[in-house]
Amino acid sequence: xxxxxxxxGGTSMGSTERIRSVAQRVAKWxxxxxxxxxxxxxxxxxxxxxxxxxxELMANASTPEALRELDAVAATGExxxxxxxALALQAQGLQAVSYAGxxxxxxxxxxxxxxxxxxxxxxxxxxxLAAGKVVVITGFQGLDPQxxxxxxxxxxxxxxxxxxxAALKADECLIYTDVDGVYTTDPRIVPxxxxxxxxxxxEMLEMASLGSKVLQIRSVEFAGKxxxxxxxxxxxxxxxxxxxxxxxxxxxxxxxxxxxxxxxVVAGIAFNRDEAKISVIGVxxxxxxxxxxxGPVAEANIxxxxxxxxxxxxxxxxxxxxVPRGDYARTMEVLKAKVQPAIxxxxxxxxxxxxxxxxxxxxxxxxxxVASKMFRTLSEEGINIQMISTSxxxxxxxxxxxxxxxxxxxxxxxxxxxxxxxxxx
Amino acid sequence: xxxxxxxxGGTSMGSTERIRSVAQRVAKWxxxxxxxxxxxxxxxxxxxxxxxxxxELMANASTPEALRELDAVAATGExxxxxxxALALQAQGLQAVSYAGxxxxxxxxxxxxxxxxxxxxxxxxxxxLAAGKVVVITGFQGLDPQxxxxxxxxxxxxxxxxxxxAALKADECLIYTDVDGVYTTDPRIVPxxxxxxxxxxxEMLEMASLGSKVLQIRSVEFAGKxxxxxxxxxxxxxxxxxxxxxxxxxxxxxxxxxxxxxxxVVAGIAFNRDEAKISVIGVxxxxxxxxxxxGPVAEANIxxxxxxxxxxxxxxxxxxxxVPRGDYARTMEVLKAKVQPAIxxxxxxxxxxxxxxxxxxxxxxxxxxVASKMFRTLSEEGINIQMISTSxxxxxxxxxxxxxxxxxxxxxxxxxxxxxxxxxx
Numbered sequence: 001x002x003x004x005x006x007x008x009g010g011t012s013m014g015s016t017e018r019i020r021s022v023a024q025r026v027a028k029w030x031x032x033x034x035x036x037x038x039x040x041x042x043x044x045x046x047x048x049x050x051x052x053x054x055x056e057l058m059a060n061a062s063t064p065e066a067l068r069e070l071d072a073v074a075a076t077g078e079x080x081x082x083x084x085x086a087l088a089l090q091a092q093g094l095q096a097v098s099y100a101g102x103x104x105x106x107x108x109x110x111x112x113x114x115x116x117x118x119x120x121x122x123x124x125x126x127x128x129l130a131a132g133k134v135v136v137i138t139g140f141q142g143l144d145p146q147x148x149x150x151x152x153x154x155x156x157x158x159x160x161x162x163x164x165x166a167a168l169k170a171d172e173c174l175i176y177t178d179v180d181g182v183y184t185t186d187p188r189i190v191p192x193x194x195x196x197x198x199x200x201x202x203e204m205l206e207m208a209s210l211g212s213k214v215l216q217i218r219s220v221e222f223a224g225k226x227x228x229x230x231x232x233x234x235x236x237x238x239x240x241x242x243x244x245x246x247x248x249x250x251x252x253x254x255x256x257x258x259x260x261x262x263x264x265v266v267a268g269i270a271f272n273r274d275e276a277k278i279s280v281i282g283v284x285x286x287x288x289x290x291x292x293x294x295g296p297v298a299e300a301n302i303x304x305x306x307x308x309x310x311x312x313x314x315x316x317x318x319x320x321x322x323v324p325r326g327d328y329a330r331t332m333e334v335l336k337a338k339v340q341p342a343i344x345x346x347x348x349x350x351x352x353x354x355x356x357x358x359x360x361x362x363x364x365x366x367x368x369x370v371a372s373k374m375f376r377t378l379s380e381e382g383i384n385i386q387m388i389s390t391s392x393x394x395x396x397x398x399x400x401x402x403x404x405x406x407x408x409x410x411x412x413x414x415x416x417x418x419x420x421x422x423x424x425x
Numbered sequence: 426x427x428x429x430x431x432x433x434g435g436t437s438m439g440s441t442e443r444i445r446s447v448a449q450r451v452a453k454w455x456x457x458x459x460x461x462x463x464x465x466x467x468x469x470x471x472x473x474x475x476x477x478x479x480x481e482l483m484a485n486a487s488t489p490e491a492l493r494e495l496d497a498v499a500a501t502g503e504x505x506x507x508x509x510x511a512l513a514l515q516a517q518g519l520q521a522v523s524y525a526g527x528x529x530x531x532x533x534x535x536x537x538x539x540x541x542x543x544x545x546x547x548x549x550x551x552x553x554l555a556a557g558k559v560v561v562i563t564g565f566q567g568l569d570p571q572x573x574x575x576x577x578x579x580x581x582x583x584x585x586x587x588x589x590x591a592a593l594k595a596d597e598c599l600i601y602t603d604v605d606g607v608y609t610t611d612p613r614i615v616p617x618x619x620x621x622x623x624x625x626x627x628e629m630l631e632m633a634s635l636g637s638k639v640l641q642i643r644s645v646e647f648a649g650k651x652x653x654x655x656x657x658x659x660x661x662x663x664x665x666x667x668x669x670x671x672x673x674x675x676x677x678x679x680x681x682x683x684x685x686x687x688x689x690v691v692a693g694i695a696f697n698r699d700e701a702k703i704s705v706i707g708v709x710x711x712x713x714x715x716x717x718x719x720g721p722v723a724e725a726n727i728x729x730x731x732x733x734x735x736x737x738x739x740x741x742x743x744x745x746x747x748v749p750r751g752d753y754a755r756t757m758e759v760l761k762a763k764v765q766p767a768i769x770x771x772x773x774x775x776x777x778x779x780x781x782x783x784x785x786x787x788x789x790x791x792x793x794x795v796a797s798k799m800f801r802t803l804s805e806e807g808i809n810i811q812m813i814s815t816s817x818x819x820x821x822x823x824x825x826x827x828x829x830x831x832x833x834x835x836x837x838x839x840x841x842x843x844x845x846x847x848x849x850x
Binding site for chain 1: 441444445448479495501513572574
């Protein structure tokens with residue numbers, strides 16, 4: 001008997017028919033002898049509907065008082081879900097009870113619309129589990145120290161599920177979603193892309209943040225911090241497939257580095273075409289210049305991703321970085337108005353039509369030549385590399401957007417990702 | 426400066442446009458210097474939508490566990506309303522904060538779907554009012570001693586508003602609704618029906634329970650118990666009518682009996698055509714017979730209203746009563762199967778086509794001849810009275826359904842209800 005947490009997304013909860021199917025799946029696990037906690041999202045579309053109503057009454061909610069009300073409204077979507085799912089479980093003949101975040105309680109800070117979980121009181125839930133009940137807990141929300149409802153931001157239900165699993169020291173947290181696991185890259189671009197049966201926590205962080213959006217990144221961080229075994233699997237399999245088969249499906253996110261060392265060097269290829277590149281040319285190479293350039297951009301609330309500073313010639317250097325493509329024009333304006341005159345840069349160059357392609361793999365730490373193999377592969381395809389950025393477990397390049405698919409396919413093949421290299425992969 | 430509670434029904438909260446209008450009306454009162462608490466219902470249709478979803482997952486929720494989940498789901502409708510209204514108030518430039526029942530908290534018993542308020546903690550609300558905030562509180566719900574969400578049953582938001590007004594010792598509780606007050610009778614039947622500017626608490630109880638459904642009956646009982654001045658008024662007046670005019674509109678439910686004594690004897694004419702009459706003929710007149718007849722009916726969960734037992738002749742009597750028309754056939758079955766054979770009644774007679782017409786007035790207590798004037802009026806119209814039932818402040822007759830309108834009009838005229846008899850009425 002194990003203590004298992006299931007998390008279901010909004011699509012899985014999208015209709016009463018689907019909620020019934022979720023209940024049947026959970027019942028299968030409960031009847032196999034497991035203690036079950038379920039964290040469902042709001043029914044698909046519900047959170048958007050609620051926020052749209054709020055927006056009609058206040059176009060730009062920004063004060064803490066207004067954000068507090070937004071959270072109170074948005075949190076009701078999950079509160080409906082948990083009650084409905086508990087009813088569906090009871091209709092299956094199980095004992096079930098639902099709790100809103102404030103009832104557990106799930107304690108958070110006071111950062112409305114993007115609160116962070118500080119602690120979870122597990123007493124009430126443990127008592128219910130001991131009494132043989134399935135416990136259904138709202139995702140996405142908690143209670144701040146002053147007794148106000150907070151929400152965790154979009155995708156926060158993943159984080160809720162992992163946090164609940166951590167608090168209960170669950171044996172595994174299963175995230176049911178509309179994909180059947182984590183792939184070596186996007187199968188829409190590389191049909192040979194394979195599902196990974198395991199991926200390390202660090203690789204998952206890099207894959208998620210680089211655009212393979214399977215799990216909310218904060219939930220992966222949380223799982224890493226508390227070492228919660230996390231599995232991403234499909235909610236579209238029939239609910240009555242054998243439990244042993246289901247328990248082995250999807251992708252398991254592991255914390256067992258030693259096992260991984262002998263596996264494939266590169267776990268997957270991530271990519272992102274939502275960025276734009278900006279270069280500030282002919283910058284005086286002196287202390288404080290990076291802050292002078294990027295400070296005004298950050299103040300304008302623009303996220304900066306890759307940053308490159310070249311070696312200098314004659315006391316002058318070039319400084320390049322990428323920003324979200326939607327912020328490209330605004331960034332150029334900020335630079336023209338506040339940066340170029342102040343630092344005396346010769347020129348501003350921008351290119352919104354770029355993309356970032358990354359190879360990710362924990363094995364890169366102990367294997368030399370991985371990056372150079374990446375560069376050689378791209379070179380053989382005639383693809384020019386505009387920027388390079390490296391970390392211990394990933395290497396990213398910025399290239400012309402039009403070469404993205406070609407680059408991803410070539411790299412996927414070069415690193416043998418279409419071959420099940422080891423049993424683990 | 427006064428402390429005022431406003432209650433708005435689902436129609437008033439039916440769209441963001443209407444919520445904005447509610448906010449403008451509340452803002453008008455707040456700017457006039459009043460401390461304001463607002464209790465809105467769920468947006469119209471929302472509670473039904475939520476309960477329909479629940480019903481799809483469990484057709485007949487009846488266990489405490491299932492009813493608990495029903496309440497958790499249904500309570501979210503008002504939780505959305507309060508957040509949206511608080512935002513709309515903030516958009517008007519006011520300080521506003523919303524609370525769900527559990528946040529106030531409004532304490533109730535554990536009778537899910539029909540809980541009763543036991544107490545209200547006023548500390549949090551008083552602190553907000555003192556800080557100049559408009560406080561928006563969910564109707565319809567509370568928190569039981571175990572920390573579960575409960576609902577008060579249909580129309581419960583009226584009760585919530587009155588209970589909040591009682592706890593805060595508010596100067597007045599204004600119930601905004603889709604009628605502009607309490608009338609001497611239904612204007613659809615008697616075009617000359619007048620709106621009452623005041624009505625006594627006891628009269629209101631009789632009018633409400635007899636079918637003039639303006640306020641939930643429990644809210645009137647609550648107002649009576651705690652002597653909360655209660656005003657029913659229209660939510661369809663423009664929000665920007667002068668506040669003095671609005672404050673005097675509608676119907677005020679009073680507790681000042683002495684003032685009422687000199688007023689019209691009859692306050693209004695109530696009626697109900699949703700009943701059926703059943704007579705058990707030739708019953709042995711001996712102790713326990715009423716229980717033998719009505720016990721099995723009550724056990725079948727059928728509500729009994731008027732009950733008449735005639736004087737006996739030769740040791741036998743006739744026993745008549747009314748039941749909801751929808752339960753007529755079932756009642757006859759119960760009587761045939763369980764009662765008639767057991768007590769040896771000669772005959773069962775039923776008539777589903779009856780109606781009940783009542784005159785209601787606190788002045789009847791000190792005026793003789795009111796009932797006989799009623800009987801004479803009906804007699805002059807050739808209307809046969811089948812049953813008579815009296816209390817201190819009302820007299821009801823059961824007559825053939827086809828004479829209902831005629832009877833109501835004739836009584837309305839006979840008691841001068843189309844004339845403003847005193848200034849107060």
